[in-house]
Amino acid sequence: MAGRTPGRTPHTTATGPTASAAGETVGARLRGRIRRLRRRLRRTGVDYFRGAAPDWFAFALMLVAVPVLVALNVWIPAWIPPTALVLPVLAGSLLLRPATLVLLYAAAAVGLSTESVIHTGERVASDNPAAYVYGVTPGAALVVGAVGIAGLLVAQFRSRVGVPWRGGGTMLFDLRERLRVQSQVPQLPEGWYADMALRPAGGQSFSGDFVVAARTGSARRTLEVVLADVSGKGMDAGSRALLLSGAFGGLLGSLPAHDFLPAANGYLLRQDWDEGFATAVHLVLDLDTGQYELLSAGHLPGMQRLGGSGRWELRESAEGPLLGIYDGAKFEGVRGTLDRGDVLMLCTDGMVEVPGRDLTEGMDRLMGEADRLVAGGFRGSAGRLIERVAKDVNDDRAVLLVWRR
Structure with a gap:
């Protein structure tokens, strides 16, 4: 048969497959399980990371925006309130996929907690109750959380439709015309x-x-x-x-x-x-x-x-x-x-x-x-x-x- 070296026979024994064949079988099973897992993740809407370079680029920009806003809130709290974190959250709901959006939400939650700790420490150190006005109030946390939930719903809808937020409006306009x-x-x-x-x-x-x-x-x-x-x-x-x-x-x-x-x-x-x-x-x-x-x-x-x-x-x-x-x-x-x-x-x-x-x-x-x-x-x-x-x-x-x- 083509591909065999003349005069040589395959290295097999009467007792079963060789160690090499056994390794290939284990590898094939492992690859099969990985493929099945990826298909399952894709069906459930979690496999958003493959081939998502624009998604990751937008995610990186918004991820950088979170510590920048936290630093500005600490530096000039009168101009940058804690609720400013809704800006990357809102932008993420329009640009990111649900899986990466959840990661952005985690970063925003960490940023909100950091602001709360810093402003609480400043208030205790200065013994000035008026400093609480610049802190993270329950209302500010509720606003950021509500915007995050609404943004996640928007992102899930975009993912189900399968078009970017800009393309969806363009498509509807084209259909109407x-x-x-x-x-x-x-x-x-x-x-x-x-x-x-x-x-x-x-x-x-x-x-x-x-x-x-x-x-x-x-x-x-x-x-x-x-x-x-x-x-x-x-x-x-x-x-x-x-x-x-x-x-x-x-x-x-x-x-x-x-x-x-x-x-x-x-x-x-x-x-x-x-x-x-x-x-x-x-x-x-x-x-x-x-x-x-x-x-x-x-x-x-x-x-x-x-x-x-x-x-x-x-x-x-x-x-x-x-x-x-x-x-x-x-x-x-x-x-x-x-x-x-x-x-x-x-x-x-x-x-x-x-x-x-x-x-x-x-x-x-x-x-x-x-x-x-x-x-x-x-x-x-x-x-x-x-x-x-x-x-x-x-x-x-x-x-x-x-x-x-």
Whole structure:
């Protein structure tokens, strides 16, 4: 066999392995135990030291800051109180991992004890009770301890998320901007105008309502818009809305119009969320003829204002089931035509839902307010509608207006 020296045989005995083989077995067992221990430490969140050069650099700086603050407190106690130790503790909660943060806390505790001993000795030596004002009071110790506990919770949350404190905010900002960009209606040809506005519940950055839109078909002469409302509101529904908006954006235009809602329904079912249902309305508009079709999945009906008569009509399709409820759901549509001067309005239930009142009352109010905006044109009116109709509602709100001029 390759690797053996000709004419020599392995050095073994009939009684068992050699001392060398026994040593290799013990070494292999030891290495295996070390690997298992490291995996266990990594799972429990203690193995933070490997490959953490930036972490150790920040730790060294804050560790040096502790004796510096202690020395300054002893030298100029009127300017540097004992509670100044919260500064490295607070910085550590933003930069360090929990394991190294605990070491910093130990150093801060030693520094606080040192200050207490020094100031107590000065007070006894000078026999001046007024010197106690510069000492470590119980309140100062409680403040440093409370900040330390809060900082440890913040560090554990950062460790669980797996991003630095600066990167976490950047990531959330990027996700919010992606959701906003996906909600923009594409540029429409001459004679058409679309306006969309969205307001999350409670003034938050993320919403359970979202819009995806695209121009599809031959020569991109078809506008497809999906207005969806995910169960929940605000931050609770924001992550699911972001995931669904990306999935819906990929499906939109890739499938025939009547296959979109069944495919979206199947996608939600595969997620197996505890609160995984959503409503949606799918608009398919021919930009040449003005003919459109609305397909609904448990969503509110569309509202069309006829330019000739100035009347509003409900475009209510045979209501399909909510998305994510059961497989094999069927979704029927309603057809109509947008003539010149007509407006089609779609909204989520946050625009019309009032506790103790029927949805039709809220829809009547919404159409009445929209009528008052006709004189000034519909440009920018989606945001004004939300401010007038549903300004203080604690729910996500979205409204879409499509106007043929």
